[in-house]
Amino acid sequence: AVVSTQSTGHYYITNNLRVKSNMATLTQQKLDELEIIESIYPELIEIDNEDLVDCQDAADDTNKHPLLRFHIKFSKLHLAVLLPSNYPEDSPAEIRITWCGLPSDSESIVTDKLKSILSDNMGECVVLNVMSELSEFLSDIDESQEPALPTETVKQHYSRLWYYAHHIYSREKRSHMMKWSKELCLSGFILPGKPGIICVEGSKESCKEFNSKVRSMNWQLLKLQHEESSLRKTKFVEFKELIFDVHGRANNHQDLGQFRNFLESQRLKDTFQILFNV
Numbered sequence: 001a002v003v004s005t006q007s008t009g010h011y012y013i014t015n016n017l018r019v020k021s022n023m024a025t026l027t028q029q030k031l032d033e034l035e036i037i038e039s040i041y042p043e044l045i046e047i048d049n050e051d052l053v054d055c056q057d058a059a060d061d062t063n064k065h066p067l068l069r070f071h072i073k074f075s076k077l078h079l080a081v082l083l084p085s086n087y088p089e090d091s092p093a094e095i096r097i098t099w100c101g102l103p104s105d106s107e108s109i110v111t112d113k114l115k116s117i118l119s120d121n122m123g124e125c126v127v128l129n130v131m132s133e134l135s136e137f138l139s140d141i142d143e144s145q146e147p148a149l150p151t152e153t154v155k156q157h158y159s160r161l162w163y164y165a166h167h168i169y170s171r172e173k174r175s176h177m178m179k180w181s182k183e184l185c186l187s188g189f190i191l192p193g194k195p196g197i198i199c200v201e202g203s204k205e206s207c208k209e210f211n212s213k214v215r216s217m218n219w220q221l222l223k224l225q226h227e228e229s230s231l232r233k234t235k236f237v238e239f240k241e242l243i244f245d246v247h248g249r250a251n252n253h254q255d256l257g258q259f260r261n262f263l264e265s266q267r268l269k270d271t272f273q274i275l276f277n278v
Helices: 023-040 049-058 104-120 127-144 171-183 204-215 256-265 269-276
Strands: 002-005 011-014 045-047 068-073 077-083 094-099 158-165 187-191 196-202 222-231 239-241
Touching (some): 023 068, 023 127, 023 256, 077 127, 104 127, 127 269, 158 204, 158 269, 171 187, 171 239, 196 204, 204 222, 256 269
Parallel strands (some): 187 239
Antiparallel strands (some): 002 011, 011 094, 068 077, 077 094, 158 222
């Protein structure tokens, strides 16, 4: 990884690897990575539409060699990203950073983090990893400036289960889960769509019974992705469905960026990374 400082106060960060690959395959990899980024961070990304059209046309035409440019605007720094035609395997990803109020002692930390990500992921799509790392780092800075919460004095023990499903469409399944949560005095939510997420919290015994019931239904894929135990309090006051903006050809993908913001508002930002392995 190479970092060069410009007189404008920008940093240019690249990772270098020379591996030949099919141009159409590389173009599709760029588009796939961009789609995931748009889904998770829709409010942060600005895309060069002309580049996007060129890439979409080139996915089926190996004679075209398009590049892709877009901007990522965090509150305290902005990224100008350039993905060359041979990215990720044969050309470097170029990321220009503009500082926007980040504490000066944090700038070198950000630069070192990006250099580490780039060097550890040579020849692979790296922008999503960069954004995930920066999002977590900036959130930690914001939280460090907030007053500490009072310590709980009464210990009450609850469990919280997090499920990842390939999809949740069935009204029958959703109705069953709403009914069971009421019977078992559980709170949490269902995020229907593709992918689908289920969160339930309450007594250990009730969570165990819910787990047995939900696994008895037929799923294409259902994983207990994360389990929390010995919690002093619950996060949610009821069990409900979460509905955000939808997109995708079949309007079956909910806005994961809005879902991530929802979890952060509940002080559950680390759970998003656990659920989606980012």
